[in-house]
Amino acid sequence: MPHPTRLTPLIPVAEAQSRLFALARPVPAETLPLRAAAGRWAAEDVLARRTQPAADLSAMDGYAIRFADLPGPWHVVGESAAGSPYPGTVGMGEATRIFTGAALPPGADTVLIQEEAARDGATLHLDGEGPAHLGRNTRARGLDFHAGALLLRAGDRLTPARVAVAATGGHATLPVRRPVRVAIAATGDELVPAGSDATGLQLPESNGVMLAAMLADLPVEVIDLGILPDRLDVLRDAFAAIDADLLVTTGGASVGDHDLVRPALEAAGGTIDFWRIALRPGKPMMAGRLGEAVVLGLPGNPVSAFVTATLFVRPMVAHLAGARDPLPTMTGALLGEDLPANGGRTDYLRAELRDGKAYASTIQDSSMLLTLARSTCLIVREADAPAARAGDSAEILIIA
Numbered sequence: 001m002p003h004p005t006r007l008t009p010l011i012p013v014a015e016a017q018s019r020l021f022a023l024a025r026p027v028p029a030e031t032l033p034l035r036a037a038a039g040r041w042a043a044e045d046v047l048a049r050r051t052q053p054a055a056d057l058s059a060m061d062g063y064a065i066r067f068a069d070l071p072g073p074w075h076v077v078g079e080s081a082a083g084s085p086y087p088g089t090v091g092m093g094e095a096t097r098i099f100t101g102a103a104l105p106p107g108a109d110t111v112l113i114q115e116e117a118a119r120d121g122a123t124l125h126l127d128g129e130g131p132a133h134l135g136r137n138t139r140a141r142g143l144d145f146h147a148g149a150l151l152l153r154a155g156d157r158l159t160p161a162r163v164a165v166a167a168t169g170g171h172a173t174l175p176v177r178r179p180v181r182v183a184i185a186a187t188g189d190e191l192v193p194a195g196s197d198a199t200g201l202q203l204p205e206s207n208g209v210m211l212a213a214m215l216a217d218l219p220v221e222v223i224d225l226g227i228l229p230d231r232l233d234v235l236r237d238a239f240a241a242i243d244a245d246l247l248v249t250t251g252g253a254s255v256g257d258h259d260l261v262r263p264a265l266e267a268a269g270g271t272i273d274f275w276r277i278a279l280r281p282g283k284p285m286m287a288g289r290l291g292e293a294v295v296l297g298l299p300g301n302p303v304s305a306f307v308t309a310t311l312f313v314r315p316m317v318a319h320l321a322g323a324r325d326p327l328p329t330m331t332g333a334l335l336g337e338d339l340p341a342n343g344g345r346t347d348y349l350r351a352e353l354r355d356g357k358a359y360a361s362t363i364q365d366s367s368m369l370l371t372l373a374r375s376t377c378l379i380v381r382e383a384d385a386p387a388a389r390a391g392d393s394a395e396i397l398i399i400a
Helices: 013-021 159-170 209-213 233-239 261-267 302-320 368-376
Strands: 029-033 062-063 074-080 094-098 110-113 117-120 125-126 151-154 173-177 181-185 222-230 244-252 273-274 287-290 293-298 332-335 346-354 359-360 377-381 393-398
Touching: 013 287, 013 302, 013 359, 062 074, 094 393, 110 368, 151 159, 159 332, 181 209, 209 244, 209 302, 222 233, 222 244, 244 302, 261 273, 261 287, 261 293, 261 332, 293 302, 302 346, 302 368, 346 368, 346 393
Parallel strands: 074 094, 181 222, 181 244, 244 293, 332 359
Antiparallel strands: 029 173, 062 094, 062 110, 074 125, 117 125, 273 287, 287 293, 332 393, 346 359, 346 377, 377 393
């Protein structure tokens, strides 16, 4: 490993993300009822155990007829409702009253909607243009899926719609990855708990609560290690005692005399895989392993911690939880104003979306939390990007 004070070359963001994912495989799987599985990632492919719909159904309220019998009239011989199908067969010149979702009786192949039908006792007449083609206003058996069809792929997040399709496909439980255990530690002698009296140059600790909030929608078990002082022995012992899948620290990740996270991790038996990213803000982030845990050492500046958590912590949690595509989703927007040429690091500019255009904040200092709190997106400026003009397209990450 390089000496702690020897600067290693900066590595691109995409390379750092790829190397991070290579440090650990997803956590073990468990089987949960559908309601409890929502929000997790599927651990296996999920196949349909039944066909949907299981029979030809009516898509509208009306009358089940034979298309060849148009324009009628018809003799109404019965009724078909959802769950209570007509027991007989529809013959020539016959019809059955039918409701949305009801099975199409044998012999019938089309539905005449009730708005185009006139009924006189058991006699039915056409009162409109009628169905335009055979099978009109019906849903064919297997229209949605057939038994054996792939409903979900391993690595799909179990959204409400995906939970619903699994239920319709005949599943009451699903295999998912267990929650990811994430230990969070803030380091620094200047930090005091949020809400306590901060005197002099003391600083209320905000990174820990911010990181926990950033993971709140993910299947995680957060282990709060609190505030750790700038003491090598305390840090070493705290790191050596963790039982987690992912250890996230903030502060102390650079090369100053009080930046002790890296030596403490190594003293606890950990190894560093990479350090220093071609990224602004967040350059001094590092990643490695400590026993069975992956370690991410984030900068202490809150905006740097937020950006690196967006690009590395959340994606790593998603990777450990079994996501097939754990990276954040980029989208596009038009720039609301000119931006200068970028330097040698990928820049993530705090910005606001107004009327579909992204406006970068005037000051991008990585300590300014209020600017971050008012931002709704990050404008992504690739390394060495040329100057951009208002109206140019840009990639953004939505953050609020």
